Amino acid sequence: MTATILDGKATRDEIFADLKKRVDALKESGIQPGLGTVLVGDDPGSAAYVRGKHADCARVGVASIRRDLPADISQDELNAVIDDLNADPACTGYIVQLPLPKHLDENAALERVDPEKDADGLHPINLGRLVLGKEAPLPCTPRGIVHLLRRYEVAIAGAHAVVVGRGVTVGRPIGLLLTRRSENATVTLCHTGTRDLAAEVRRADIVIAAAGVPGIITEDMVKPGAAVLDVGVSRVDDKLAGDVAPEVWNVAGFVSPNPGGVGPLTRAFLVTNVVERAEQAAAELASTGAHSG
Numbered sequence: 001m002t003a004t005i006l007d008g009k010a011t012r013d014e015i016f017a018d019l020k021k022r023v024d025a026l027k028e029s030g031i032q033p034g035l036g037t038v039l040v041g042d043d044p045g046s047a048a049y050v051r052g053k054h055a056d057c058a059r060v061g062v063a064s065i066r067r068d069l070p071a072d073i074s075q076d077e078l079n080a081v082i083d084d085l086n087a088d089p090a091c092t093g094y095i096v097q098l099p100l101p102k103h104l105d106e107n108a109a110l111e112r113v114d115p116e117k118d119a120d121g122l123h124p125i126n127l128g129r130l131v132l133g134k135e136a137p138l139p140c141t142p143r144g145i146v147h148l149l150r151r152y153e154v155a156i157a158g159a160h161a162v163v164v165g166r167g168v169t170v171g172r173p174i175g176l177l178l179t180r181r182s183e184n185a186t187v188t189l190c191h192t193g194t195r196d197l198a199a200e201v202r203r204a205d206i207v208i209a210a211a212g213v214p215g216i217i218t219e220d221m222v223k224p225g226a227a228v229l230d231v232g233v234s235r236v237d238d239k240l241a242g243d244v245a246p247e248v249w250n251v252a253g254f255v256s257p258n259p260g261g262v263g264p265l266t267r268a269f270l271v272t273n274v275v276e277r278a279e280q281a282a283a284e285l286a287s288t289g290a291h292s293g
């Protein structure tokens, strides 16, 4: 038996075709969405992700704004760039690419972003809104994971999902999304303090591997027919490696490849968050226009 591929590239293309039309409509009503990126330092991996994000923007007609800063920038200088993007009307949403160099405070940077321009959905106000079930931009990678599962009709309601990793970009927020009433999964979050990881993963109908440890999910840990999402990214001998060992494809029912799975959807939902925010602004403008006119 070989698993069905959860194809992130094909799914991303569908999302972009839809976004392109929505951006065209926004432009016709005089609104130009613009995505900003703040990149600190010259890590080649981070630089590649940022390039990819700007290529995505070009593809759907979203303007892009790049702020590439030297690795030795001070927190005050970084704050000034964030304040500048918060004030710039051409920038309707943006991200601060993580990780930041060690001397900078990541949480302080994330909190300084205007929550209305938070394209990542990682601002504490927006994570709080998610917990309260209020409207907010959703974290991109978790949103991509849920979209991919739905697209391939993997049953989520009632399923037992086991998440490996409790990081702020993937593990923690995917737990929040999957336990909403609209998803209704039962979630176990695992981390380095988990006593028996293999036993937890073996119970899963859905495995979300987001530890960043190459091949941590092995064939013997996967229940036959389970859906396995390979999210973690590491570099081994200069090549990208995921968290899922290749033999898992022999037992799983569905696998998202890495690359070609969740990564492209992370980027697609970053652009989606920016477009949705612009659509909300357009609707607000139209309703105030209707009141005054």
Ligand SMILES: NC(=O)C1=CN([C@@H]2O[C@H](COP(=O)(O)OP(=O)(O)OC[C@H]3O[C@@H](n4cnc5c(N)ncnc54)[C@H](OP(=O)(O)O)[C@@H]3O)[C@@H](O)[C@H]2O)C=CC1
Pocket (backbone or CB within 6 Å): 141, 164, 165, 166, 167, 168, 169, 170, 171, 172, 190, 191, 192, 193, 194, 197, 210, 211, 212, 213, 216, 230, 231, 232, 233, 234, 262, 263, 264, 266
């Ligand atoms: N494909 C994509 O689109 C994206 C991929 N990523 C990748 O996903 C991964 C997760 O990112 P992020 O959410 O930021 O998490 P972090 O990288 O911040 O944290 C990793 C988590 O994995 C846990 N972990 C590490 N080793 C083990 C282990 N041996 N057993 C159990 N748990 C372990 C850690 O546990 P503890 O808390 O105990 O230290 C921690 O909670 C990273 O590799 C990142 O590069 C991120 C975003 C998008």
Ligand SMILES: Nc1nc(=O)c2c([nH]1)NC[C@@H]1CN(c3ccc(C(=O)N[C@@H](CCC(=O)O)C(=O)O)cc3)C=[N+]21
Pocket (backbone or CB within 6 Å): 048, 049, 052, 095, 096, 097, 098, 099, 120, 140, 141, 169, 233, 240, 258, 259, 260, 261, 262, 263, 264, 265, 266, 267
């Ligand atoms: N503020 C912030 N938000 C993030 O969303 C964020 C971040 N910081 N820091 C780093 C992680 C990592 N991440 C990825 C995005 C796209 C791919 C992606 O598209 N990967 C391609 C392969 C790319 C290649 O081959 O180089 C794929 O999976 O097919 C991967 C990983 C977003 N992250």
Ligand SMILES: [Mg+2]
Pocket (backbone or CB within 6 Å): 098, 099, 167, 168
């Ligand atoms: Mg991290």
